[in-house]
Amino acid sequence: MTKKNKKYDRIFKENAVKLSYDKSSLKEFAKELGILPCLLTRWRQEYQEFGAGSFHGSGYDRVHPEKKRIFELEKKSKESELRFEILRDASPYLYQGNLIIYQFIKTNEKKYSILKMCSILDVGYGRYHRWRKEGISEKQQKIALLKKDITSIFYNFKKHYGKKKIAKELHSLGYKIVDRRVSFYMKQLGLYRIPKRKYKVTTDSNHGYYTAPNILNREFKVTTPSKVWVSDITHIQITGSFIYLTIIMDLYDRKIIGWSLSSRLSTQKTTLAAWEMAISNRTVANGLIFHSDRGVQYANKAFTKKLDSNKCIRSMSRKGNSLDNAVSESFFNSLKRELIHRKSKLISQKKMKEEIFEFIENWYNKKRIHSTLNYKTIEEFNAINNL
Structure with missing residues (x-):
């Protein structure tokens, strides 16, 4: 023995x-x-x-008592470094649910202590080992896949989409899910849509030109193209100054058919420039209603002459009533929420023009789904309606 x-x-x-x-x-x-x-x-x-x-x-x-303080500081430093390293490696998976975290821990078992990873990632040590031993149910697998798709859609669309639009995208992937459930999972995953911000009004209606009545009268639902075009101007802050974006939208499919970016608020650089682009992209129909606010860029003789020569019917919002041009206002809200206000610092005019071009021409007019088009993109809507 x-x-x-x-x-x-x-x-x-x-x-x-x-x-x-x-x-x-x-x-x-x-x-x-x-x-x-x-x-x-x-x-x-x-x-x-x-x-x-x-x-x-x-x-x-x-450790020797005289060196204990130094030893403890070094130990804390090493623990902080290890914590940072684990969180850095796990960061892509932190908001995708426990099942994804479990898989991360399993993959890194030889690199880090399991107990340490569970503690840092706030995962129960016992729950992880039960998962490791028994696996996951079919229902849990489906939920994990759903969460992965929600996260993918959210980031693919640049954090712009809320529960309704994400639900529509999920429906196209074959899921049967209601908005409320999407919202529940988004909160679990820590996915929050970029909030709206208010912006200043750029309209100068203190002028002596004729202002047209509100012919449109908030009838924003249009059944044929080139029946109603709406327009507006907003300011955008850049490095050292402001620039001004003018847009013209066809209410039929909500497409931005004309736009102009300028450093001055002259009619030539704003409304006339946007108009020239609009008529090159879409034919002006007889009796087209052109709706805008009462700003001098829309009321002056140069622009009204252009409208009259194309036999357009002029329509203007009532004084101080932004809701009369709500669709244009909504576009600017989307632009600023989804592009401008995401910037951590101001950028140059050249860079801003490139990004606005990308936003309007490649994102808004092509890829973004619109609730008013029954959650279809503009291109999908027009393909169905043979435009």
Whole structure:
């Protein structure tokens, strides 16, 4: 039978070391204690290095009391570095649910301590091991896949889409899910749509030009193209100054058919420039209603002459009533929420023009789904209606 090694407690070891310095023969003293001389030598070496920090057993840090403060600071620093490293590696998966986190822990078991990962990622150690042993149910797999698709849609559409539009995208993928459930999972995943911000009015209606009555009268639902075009101007802050965006939208499909970006509010650079683009993109129908606010850029002779030559019917919002041109206002809200207000710093006019072009021509007019078009893109809507 193999003889078990005898265990000696900390007090015994410490007393043995202290007494050994008063003995003339280390070998004789070890024999007197009933231990091997090499064992006593090892104890003396440890005590010489760690002092009162010696002999605490396995699982405890050995450190000299005089160096304890430095040791603790170094230990905390290493723990912080490890925590940062784990969070950095896990960051793409943090809001995708526990099942995705479990998979991350499993993949990194050889790199990090399981207990440490569970603690840092706020995952129950026992729950993880149950998952590791038993796997997940079919229902949990479906929920995990749904959450993954919700997250993918949310980021693919640049954090613009709320529960309704994400639900519509999920329907196109074959899911049967209501808005309320999408909202529940978005909150679980920490996905929040970029909030709206207010912006200043740029309309200057203090002029002596004729202002047309509100012919449109908030009838924003249009059944044929080029029946009603609406227009508006907004300001955008850039590095060192402001620029002005003028848009013309066809209410039929909500497409921005004309737009202009300028550093001045002159008619030539705003409304006339946007008009020229609009008529190059879409034919002006007889009796087209052109609706805008009462700003001088729309009321002056140069622009009204252009409308009259194309036999358009002029319509203007009532004074101080932005809801009369709500569709244009809604577009600017989307533009500023989805593009402008996401910027952490101001950018140059050249860069802003590039980004607005990308937003209008490649995003808004092509890829963005619109609730007024029954959650279809403009291109899908026009394809169905053969425009």
